[in-house]
Amino acid sequence: VIADFEVAIVGSGFAGSLLASISRRLGRSVALLERGTHPRFAIGESSSPLANVLLEEISRRYGLDSILPLTKWGSWRRERPELACGLKRGFSFFRHEQGREFAADPERTYQLLVAASPRDEIADTHWYRADFDQFLMLEALRAGAEYFDRTLLERFRDEGDGVRLEGTRKGAPFSLRARIVIDASGPRGFLSQTLGIDDAGFQDFPATQALFSHFQDVRRVGPAIADRSGPEPPYPVDDAALHHVFDGGWIWVLRFSNGLTSAGCAVEDWLAAQLRLEEGEPAWRRLLDRLPTVRAQFEDAVAVRPFEFTGRLAYRARRASGARWALLPSAASFVDPLLSTGIPLTLLGVGRMALCLEESWGSDGLSARLAHDAESARREADASAKLIAALYASFGDFPLFASLTMLYFAAASFAEAARRLGRPELAPGFLLSSDPIFAPRLFRCCDEAIALVRAGGASGPNRRRLLDEIAKTVAPVNVAGLLREERRNWYPVEAEDLIAGAGKLRSSREEIEAMLEKVAFRAPAGSTV
Numbered sequence: 001v002i003a004d005f006e007v008a009i010v011g012s013g014f015a016g017s018l019l020a021s022i023s024r025r026l027g028r029s030v031a032l033l034e035r036g037t038h039p040r041f042a043i044g045e046s047s048s049p050l051a052n053v054l055l056e057e058i059s060r061r062y063g064l065d066s067i068l069p070l071t072k073w074g075s076w077r078r079e080r081p082e083l084a085c086g087l088k089r090g091f092s093f094f095r096h097e098q099g100r101e102f103a104a105d106p107e108r109t110y111q112l113l114v115a116a117s118p119r120d121e122i123a124d125t126h127w128y129r130a131d132f133d134q135f136l137m138l139e140a141l142r143a144g145a146e147y148f149d150r151t152l153l154e155r156f157r158d159e160g161d162g163v164r165l166e167g168t169r170k171g172a173p174f175s176l177r178a179r180i181v182i183d184a185s186g187p188r189g190f191l192s193q194t195l196g197i198d199d200a201g202f203q204d205f206p207a208t209q210a211l212f213s214h215f216q217d218v219r220r221v222g223p224a225i226a227d228r229s230g231p232e233p234p235y236p237v238d239d240a241a242l243h244h245v246f247d248g249g250w251i252w253v254l255r256f257s258n259g260l261t262s263a264g265c266a267v268e269d270w271l272a273a274q275l276r277l278e279e280g281e282p283a284w285r286r287l288l289d290r291l292p293t294v295r296a297q298f299e300d301a302v303a304v305r306p307f308e309f310t311g312r313l314a315y316r317a318r319r320a321s322g323a324r325w326a327l328l329p330s331a332a333s334f335v336d337p338l339l340s341t342g343i344p345l346t347l348l349g350v351g352r353m354a355l356c357l358e359e360s361w362g363s364d365g366l367s368a369r370l371a372h373d374a375e376s377a378r379r380e381a382d383a384s385a386k387l388i389a390a391l392y393a394s395f396g397d398f399p400l401f402a403s404l405t406m407l408y409f410a411a412a413s414f415a416e417a418a419r420r421l422g423r424p425e426l427a428p429g430f431l432l433s434s435d436p437i438f439a440p441r442l443f444r445c446c447d448e449a450i451a452l453v454r455a456g457g458a459s460g461p462n463r464r465r466l467l468d469e470i471a472k473t474v475a476p477v478n479v480a481g482l483l484r485e486e487r488r489n490w491y492p493v494e495a496e497d498l499i500a501g502a503g504k505l506r507s508s509r510e511e512i513e514a515m516l517e518k519v520a521f522r523a524p525a526g527s528t529v
């Protein structure tokens with residue numbers, strides 16, 4: 001036996017390390033267990049406004065001052081220039097037809113740009129996870145967590161008043177006791193395997209697989225697809241989570257400040273089979289050969305590490321908690337990279353787990369609370385999966401796809417604003433998944449979209465009704481000027497939209513103004529960023 005700990009956390013990704021720091025702040029003794037070593041490659045890089053507000057809340061509540069600058073592009077670059085990240089001003093989507101160049105039309109029918117921030121200084125980031133995760137692990141050590149890397153855990157034993165973990169470390173037998181084990185080792189991770197938890201699957205979710213790498217010399221696509229006769233887009237389209245959408249899947253492109261770009265694809269099984277996705281780089285080339293505009297973007301690109309092929313992407317653990325153990329959301333489920341839901345879902349789970357340790361540690365209610373939190377995470381993952389399933393179904397009908405994404409953008413921007421106003425209760429759960437009005441309507445819209453497409457293509461009065469239903473669902477939480485036709489698929493972030501939405505946020509105009517001031521929404525006089 002090496003030692004007895006109160007909390008054992010398996011996996012030192014950003015979630016495990018963050019929770020280790022928090023647990024130390026709460027006075028718990030912590031073992032952080034990792035099978036690999038840092039720095040290491042990790043996928044899941046694109047943050048979002050909601051992710052950043054959650055990271056900010058957690059950092060403030062638990063006094064993690066060194067993490068705070070990493071919640072915005074400007075302060076990150078100034079205070080931690082040694083940690084690479086990327087500038088993310090929004091979500092950019094372009095719909096491609098096989099074998100044809102993307103051509104912008106004046107109505108912008110096949111593109112969607114949704115800004116996430118009004119300017120670079122307070123913009124979101126892409127996390128270069130090798131740097132970011134190592135930094136958080138070192139912070140956990142600084143906070144007093146004991147870190148065991150190169151640890152291969154093989155057994156989990158519930159001993160009644162605690163748990164024993166056994167395996168090997170650097171070739172020698174390893175054993176450790178803890179009062180509670182938190183699994184932050186990712187989908188199909190440690191507890192799923194040792195406890196034999198199976199994959200319950202998401203209802204209606206398409207079977208998908210992914211292939212990805214990091215590249216050098218990826219071109220910016222903005223100049224190639226700009227409509228030169230038209231106005232400037234709300235932000236440079238490449239300073240974003242860039243999505244290339246096509247029948248059967250999509251490609252992400254995320255640029256970092258260190259010259260590297262993360263890119264990859266998530267595709268349905270039928271397309272994966274055509275491309276022979278498991279072959280890695282040749283499959284990537286075969287996909288690009290179908291998409292001339294994307295192929296040109298990658299003309300000079302060189303992969304700087306071997307391609308990773310995931311096999312089955314989605315995962316939904318049948319159980320996510322027990323008397324003395326719990327899976328974080330990122331270990332309990334994964335849906336798809338689309339809409340960057342992984343990081344906010346994980347941070348919501350970290351926040352709930354932190355509160356649970358803060359309020360229920362040592363009480364009889366601990367395991368009931370773990371079960372309750374696991375149920376909240378399941379509801380959030382199910383809502384995400386439902387929406388992403390509808391988005392996959394509508395890849396071939398881009399206007400419907402764009403309309404469905406508004407369910408996400410409205411809910412996420414409403415939740416961000418509500419939290420920044422100190423009223424998180426207005427936006428219960430990711431995608432408002434615990435809101436008695438929004439959540440069932442979201443499910444209805446998505447079910448309807450999937451059914452319409454399955455019935456041979458959404459057209460006619462049913463399609464019109466669905467678009468109306470989406471608009472009605474979005475309206476009560478639309479504080480971002482979404483679905484305004486005159487914007488023709490380009491959505492900037494405007495203070496006026498938030499001020500106009502004050503009533504929906506149960507706030508006065510003055511409260512909104514004060515919030516905008518606090519987040520430095522408007523650039524100070526004389527500044528250009």
Ligand SMILES: Cc1cc2nc3c(=O)[nH]c(=O)nc-3n(C[C@H](O)[C@H](O)[C@H](O)COP(=O)(O)OP(=O)(O)OC[C@H]3O[C@@H](n4cnc5c(N)ncnc54)[C@H](O)[C@@H]3O)c2cc1C
Binds near residue numbers: 011014328342344346
């Ligand atoms: C292809 C793809 C793209 C994605 N893109 C995005 C995105 O753009 N935006 C977004 O929000 N989310 C994205 N996600 C989701 C995102 O990756 C996860 O939400 C995020 O990585 C979760 O972080 P984590 O720290 O919990 O886990 P991880 O980053 O998976 O870290 C788990 C850690 O546990 C360690 N570990 C694993 N097994 C064991 C074991 N048995 N014992 C000890 N240690 C172990 C691993 O070595 C690793 O260090 C993406 C996911 C995929 C698959």
